[in-house]
Amino acid sequence: MEHRAGRHARHRVETHGRDGVHDPHGDPFLRTRFAVPAPPDTFLRRQRLARHLDGALRTPLTLVNGCAGAGKTLLVADWVATRPELPVAWLTTDADGQGAGMFWAYLLQALRTSGVPLPPDIAFPADANRVGDALPARLAALLGGRDRPVVLVLDEFDRVTAPEIAAQLEFLLRHSAPGLRLVLVTRTEPLLPLHRYRAAGELTEIRDAELAFTPGEAARLMEAHGLRLSPAAVRGIVERTRGWAAGLRLCALAAEQAPDPELCLKEFEADRSAVADFLLAEVLKRQDAATQELLLRVSVLDRFGPRPATAVTGRADAEAVLARLHRSNAFVQHVGHGVYRLHPLFAEILRAHLRMRRPGLEPELHRRAAVSFRAAGALPEALGHGAAAGDWEFTASALVDDLALGQFFTGPRAGTLAALFSRMGQRGGDGPAPELVRAAARLSCGDLAGGAVRLRRARQLTRRYDDVADTTAARMGCALLEALTARLTGTPRRAEDAVREAEALRGLLPAELVDRHPEFFALLLDHLGSARLWAGDFAGARAALTRAAATGPGAAVTALPREDALARLALLDVLHGRPGRAERRAREALAETERSGLARPAASGVERLVLAAVAVEREELAQARALLDTAGESHPALRDPVLEAGRALITARLHLARGEPGAARQAVELGVPADTVSPWARGEAALVAAAADLAEGRPQDAAALLPEVPLDQPACLVGAARVLLAAGRPGAAVRLLDRAAVDERAGPAVTVRAALVRAREADRAGDTAAARRLVTRAVREAHREGLRRPLTEAGAWIRPYLTVTTPRHRHPPPPRATTSPPPPVEELSGRERDVLRRLAQAMSTEEIAADLYVSVNTVKTHLKNAYRKLSVGRRNEAVRRARELDLL
Incomplete structure (x- = not known):
């Protein structure tokens, strides 16, 4: 009886099921589960995704896998709506725990609803x-015999967790080809052998990264909500939401009601919005209590691997839990190599809930993370979490002990470090490391007095420690800052002592640590070289600066000392009268600046002074003025006496070239504050003042300044000889030149002037043949270097010799190749010439763009075209070639 009754019940259920009335429980089928969702009015159709989804017509299996609110369902629903010719069966699956019989009953009903006829032998499960x-x-x-395949969409397939259902569905898919196209819309990886379909090319996949909105799509979505935002505002909201569809829509809904939509989006507080409600309900509350606690704790991390996750959670299985959350698209993103991150909005909401649920725990979690990152050698992360914990002693020690103090001055993290430690204040630790950091912070922004006070305090604190090994890195940091302050104050001996100390301590540190921070010794050598340059030790300066310029080639963190060292080597070339080599080195320094992305205030500015000096020698006075106007915008920590003296002297020489002797004298009268006097700076200043006296007709006053001039430097010596000659002492002038053997030690800007002094003496003595020979030699050498200024400043006596020597020119034109270069194959456009003129003024690509009111990419395009037309590959070659062709 029981057997017959059971069979009767089974027949009743199957019969009702075939009529579409009841499911296996005897309840009516829920029609909403077969309905294709209707997109809202503000839905944005994205053609790139629709085209990708067309692959569902060519592959047996399509997977649309993304997080909650990624727009998966609406994407597929819109795709179905735009293809009415397709036979589509839609089924939104039920909650977890649904039995196999119920699943298959609903699947069959979905097929019937879509118009697929089912024969009597395919009955609903009882x-x-x-x-x-x-x-x-x-x-x-049945499906395998169809002429046209059926598209079966299973939405929210992540709710189906029974392995037997997945196995049966895979069987159906495998054996119904080509009559079935299965589209799974899910948050998790389905229990299907995806690797087989992927290897066979039978799988179409759309995942989270592709579902994310691009900035262009986000802008169109905002317009659909009546919001017209600036590109910057759109980029900002896309970055914050990572292109998450639900996040963008909820932000747009909030901004619709705001009087200033852009401000609303900029100040959007995720933890107090509908976004928070969505993520808490759809993501956090779906997890068990232990997983919720883990998510709250890891929310203090940005990118993190197993070690920091374990440190903040105290769970050995943290990595496994994070991997599971990533697979289930629970807003935990795997970025590769075992490293994870939370979606930024999710992390923001979790942190707010952490503060609410676990008051006072957040600093402790940051402290644990800082210790973990420091042990792993991840310094930036250790510093960030140490600062977030408010443990400034730890944070400063991590920076100093890692030998990274130099990153306050150079490298891409300089601004980040300054901002981070600006929160430290006066009560953030009282050990040597915090004091060193305070000193570095002040010196990096040009506060020499404040930095020196902090540096002395740090020195005193390091001496209190008995164990030298514990303070090696701190003493190294002191040496670096000592060298910098010595440079800034013009105290060369102090710089030498600091570098000797650092070299002695170097052997006490692990070689790997020293090698990891090439910027440390690059800065030290740059400081030493500049201090020696101020002292007039040109050979020692060249040696130190050459080593600094070769340290860490190509590394962004050494870009500033490399650029500054190259620029000061170029300044040495100027002081030795070698303008051509100085120009090449200065442009090499500029190229270093451009390659590394240093903004002008972050560079030294010395190269622009050098190029201005070369322009004065060539009497390109407008260009010299433009270069001087920008040379003052230099890194605050590099505004040393060498830079200030160089600026004053070159400015004065420009005034002399313009016929403004009073302004020239005024430019050098103030002098440069420094603890020691620079012999070459004092001598050059005296020669400028003497030249001003000569221009005003006071040769004896000019001669009275000569005791200030060092006669062991060829450029100064030749300048002194010119003054003696003008003061009526030609014999003394020539004897001075003979004694110093100028021709063997100096460059063309000096040797040309020396030859002209001798020519002037020969002219006075009536030896016109010797004078003509000397002038001819000077003109030839000046021609090669493009020097006009030495011939102009020689005076009226030279004109007859120039008429004979160069009948078509009062003085020689800029240097040209022995064979005149051919003209460009294609004429440069006006805009290309505009760009080249600014390139000759040592302007960066960004500065040219700003000056011409065009984009950086437009400038790069003009440069590329100009390089092609001039047959060159680099900016200095382009400028040189343009000069040769008189294009500037």
Whole structure:
């Protein structure tokens, strides 16, 4: 009786099921589960995704896998709506725990609803929890015989967790080809052998990264909500939401009601919005209590691997839990190599809940993370978490002990470090490391007095420690800052002592640590070289600066000392009268600046002074003025006496070239504050003042300044000889030149002037043949270097010799190749010439763009075209070639 009754019940359920009235439980089918969702009015159709989804017509299996609110369902629903010719069966699956019988009953009903006829032998299951193998087999045979494939969409497939359902569905898919196209919309990886379909090219996949909105799509979405935002505002909201569809829509809904939508989006507080409600309900509350606690704790981290995750959670299985959350698209993103991050909005909401649920725990979590990152050698992360914990003693010690103090001055993290430690204040630790950091912070922004006070305090604190090994890095930091303050104050001996101390301590530190921070010794050598340059030790300066320029080639963190060292080597060339080599080195320094992305205030500015000096020698006075106007915008920590003296002297020489002797004298009268006097700076200043006296007709006053001039430097010596000659002492002038053997030690700007002094003496003595020979030699050498200024400043006596020597020119034109270069194959456009003129003024690509009111990319395009037309590959070659062709 029981057996017959059971069979009767089974027949009743199957019969009702075929009529589409009841499911295996005897309840009516829920029609909403077969309905294709209707997109909202503000829905944005994205053609790139629709085109990708067309692959569902060519592959048996399509997977649309993304996080909650990624727009998966609406994407597929819109794709279905735009293709009415397709036979589409839509089924939104039920909650977890749904039995196999219930699943297959709803799947069959979805097919019937879509118009697929089911024969009598394919009956609805009577048991809600199980189904036999016959049903999938019969259905596969039916679908496999169709002329047109059926598209079966299973939405929210992540709710289906029963392995037997996945196995039966895979059987159906495999044996119904080509009559079935299965589209799974899910948050998690389905329990199907995706690797097989992927290897066979039978899988179409759309995942989270592709579902994310691009800035262009986000702008169009905002317009659909009536919001017209600036590109910057759109980029900002896309970055913050990572292109998450629900986040963008909820932000747009909030901004619609705001009087200033852009400000609303900029100040959007995720933890107090509908975004928080969505993520808490759809993501956090779906997890068990232990997983929720883990998510709250890891929210203090940005990018993190297993070690910091374990440190903040105290769970050995943290990595496994994070991997599971990533697979289930729970807003935990795997960025590669075992490193994870939380979606920024999710992290923001979790941190707010952490503060609410666990008051006072957040600093402790940051402290644990800082210790973990420091042990792993991840200094930036250790510093960030140490600062967030408010443990400034730890944070400063981490920076100093890692030998990274130099990064306050150079490298891409200089601004970040300054901002981070600006929160430290006066009560953030009282050990040597915090004091060193305070000193570095002040010196990096040009506060020499404040930095020196902090540096002395740090020195005193390091001497209190008995164990020298514990303070090696701190003493190294002191040496670096000592060298910098010595440079800034013009105290060369102090710089020498600091560098000797650092070299002695170097052997006490692990070689790997020293090698990891090439900027440390690059800065030290640059400081030493500049201090020696101020002292007039040109050979020692050249040696130190050459080593600094070769340290850490190509590394962004050494870009500033390399650029500054190259620029000061170029300044040495100017002081030795070698303008051509000085120009090449200065442009090499500029190229270093451009390659590394240093903004002008972050560079030294010395190269612009050098180029201005070369322009004065060539009497390109407008260009010299433009270069001097920008040379003052230099890194605050590099505004040393060498820079200030160089600026004053070159400015004065420009005034002399313009016929403004009073302004020239005024430019050098103030002098440069420094603890020691620079012999060459004092001598050059005296020669400028003497030249001003000569221009005003006071030769004896000019001669009275000569005791200030060092006669062991060729440029100063030749200048002194010119003054003696003008003061009526030609014999003394020539004897001075003979004694110093100028021709053997100096460059063309000096030797040309020396030859002209001798020519002037020969002219006075009536030896016109010797004078003509000397002038001819001077003109030839000046021609090669493009020097006009030495011939102009020689005076009226030279004109007859120039008429004979160069009948078509009062003085020689800029240097040209022995064979005149051919003109460009294609004429440069006006805009290309505009760009080249600014390139000759040592302007960066960004500065040219700003000056011409065009984009950086437009400038790069003009430069590329100009390089092609001039047959050159670099900016200095382009400038040189343009000069040769008189294009500037």
